[in-house]
Amino acid sequence: MNEPLCRPFYTEYAWAFDLLIDRPVGKECGVIAAWLVGRQILPGAAVLDAGCGTGRYSRELARRGYIVHGVDLSPELIEVAKGTAGDRTGGVSFAVADITVPPTARYDAILCRGVLNDIIDDDRRDAVFGAFARALRPDGALILDVREWGASAERKTREPLFRKRVSTDRGELTFTSVTELDAERRLLLISERHELVGRGDERVSDYQFVMRCWEREELGALFARHGFGDVQYFGAYDHNVALGATDRLVAVAQLSDRRDD
DSSP states (O other): OOGGGGOGGGTTTGGGHHHHSOOOHHHHHHHHHHHHHHTTOOTTOEEEEETOTTSHHHHHHHHTTOEEEEEESOHHHHHHHHHTSTTSOSSEEEEEOOTTSOOSSOEEEEEEESGGGGOOSHHHHHHHHHHHHHHEEEEEEEEEEEEBHHHHHHHHHHOOEEEEEEEETTEEEEEEEEEEEEGGGTEEEEEEEEEEEETTEEEEEEEEEEEEOBOHHHHHHHHHHTTEEEEEEESSSSTTOOTTSSSEEEEEEEEOOOOOO
16 A cells, blocks of 8 residues: 555554554444444445554454455455454454455445555555445445544644553553644654564564545545545544544534546
């Protein structure tokens, strides 16, 4: 997808991703499932988890009755996803794939959480929405979230530093992230460090990369261009969190027209 594929979070520290980034997966998947049911996409339907990471949302949606295929460009994250799927009974599969390339299979819904911020170039942003439209069956739903530029810039100006330390079976792991802004291009310039200390050994991995935030107008234009309508916006995976209440932009849309761009 983009240069951040080499990011240690997605490669050598893929095993620690869920330890460092804690999410209320069950609660959020409950909302996602409710949004799908509200658009007549019921348990038993096929869902593509585009940029699935370690697969925790794929597994939870499968637990709720959906047939989920998770894809990610990181082989390391997919290996973690496959390794943690063993205690589940069917309904979920994983593979390495690029979300900007339309899959051969078709789905009733697509979930794409967070990874669109890694796509910097306008043409590739357009391409991924085209890929989503081609991957969906008629009346299929697309649920996604991105970082909203205005609120993200305000938050990262106020809180540029994030640090978390966790105990693992490989030692004490400290993750540090520092964000600077390129306001002219709506970019987050991120410097990350993983520090692992265990059994007298210390390993440090530093990495710098860029995320490009989104605005509602840009999302709306891409939805319209690729045949999506009935768009709803939220500030979180929560019916009650309005757009603008957080630095996230969550969108739910439905394919209303088929186009060959």
